[in-house]
Amino acid sequence: MTAFPPTSPAERRRHKVRTRILSAAETVLASDGVDGLSIRRLAEKIDYSPSAIYKYFGSKDELVFELKEAFFEKILERIDHIVDKQTPFHVRARDCVATYVEIAVDKPHHYAAAFAGQIAETGPSEDEPGFQDTKKGLAFSVLKKMVQEGIDDGHFRPDLNASLAAKSIWASCHGLAMMRVHAPSFPSLNPNKTTISPEKFTEFHADLVVRGLEFRS
């Protein structure tokens, strides 16, 4: 259990090495993905032996998990920033969707890795032990709060369950993010006539998602 912030020189040194490993891993992940991120390659980058890594991380998965957490923390910050703005509600809502997707596209390997754990691993299933505390979980609760606001203010259907709606939104965002990550030219590159930039398409998608929730008289 490495204390944070580090106090003793020993802990401080340990923390420093840990950080060196993590930032080396961060670079490799960004450029070559989780498959290109090998312990040996990491060790070489920081001039240690491969086995040394295991004095700091129990396994590769554990190491990658920390990278994912940091990534979601960054997403969380960006989204939080948008939610706090004083722009009209539907603009904020659309911006959240669009921003989420753009971050994913910006760091495709990070995003893919974040959701490519072993099947049956921790997805955004609320109330699973620990999920609330994870950065992913925090991001979700922010989203949920905004949906609740939309319901309370009459923008969204009053019969909506905020938690379920938020999950549906997340799923829709996730889907587009994945599509764009795995096919950068999505939705199209050289089509019949439907020439539209990925960014524009993301806005279009965001609009549809929000529309689905809106109250209609």
Add this chain to the structure above:
Amino acid sequence: MTAFPPTSPAERRRHKVRTRILSAAETVLASDGVDGLSIRRLAEKIDYSPSAIYKYFGSKDELVFELKEAFFEKILERIDHIVDKQTPFHVRARDCVATYVEIAVDKPHHYAAAFAGQIAETGPSEDEPGFQDTKKGLAFSVLKKMVQEGIDDGHFRPDLNASLAAKSIWASCHGLAMMRVHAPSFPSLNPNKTTISPEKFTEFHADLVVRGLEFRS
């Protein structure tokens, strides 16, 4: 280039071995995912040497690609069957979404593998060379046709572009499918009060997706 259907005894034998490999691979993929699917394990299962596999498939990726194609063919069949039904439009639309997700959940490893290729591989980006011919591409065109029908019949907004709308729908389906694949208890297991079955949630999601497209006076 193995001809199909096979004519000569040689080709017939070759085809038989190929099929044996594929069906062994199919079983392993279903139970242990693409990571558990190793050439050596496959070879052992069919009592061949590992290198023998390479006389039938150029690489593991090539082999897996065929499994994915077969999988999408199955999806296509199911969806096609729904589209052809004479039920009300919005029922059909919702059923398509729900069915797509349920198939994914039914064969989680298949679905995950189908979309977990190298980043920047073939996603549903129309008009990329060959995409139209792939099973994935075919499935997409079926979806697009249904959306067009929805527009023409006044169920959907008349200003919609069928191709873009179809892609948005697909993204939303894909997102939920991925969520449910990676977190089987999604949307929730033991929540505060929001007890809802995954199936019910999928219906809810499908409903939202369709709503986003609907015409409102």
Add this chain to the structure above:
DNA sequence: TCAAAAAGTAAACACTGTTCACCCAATTTC
């Protein structure tokens, strides 16, 4: 029948994550 082509194989290459026994230096305890 005999040459050519195809099918199948063992062994190796270059990787992977992980563990083990060991060494050495720093820290803690007496």
Add this chain to the structure above:
DNA sequence: GAAATTGGGTGAACAGTGTTTACTTTTTGA
């Protein structure tokens, strides 16, 4: 201060992986 204990760091090994190469056997076609 000396002895003992901890913790960082290492090389070598284990058990895997996809793939290639050289080689042998079988089957095919003229």
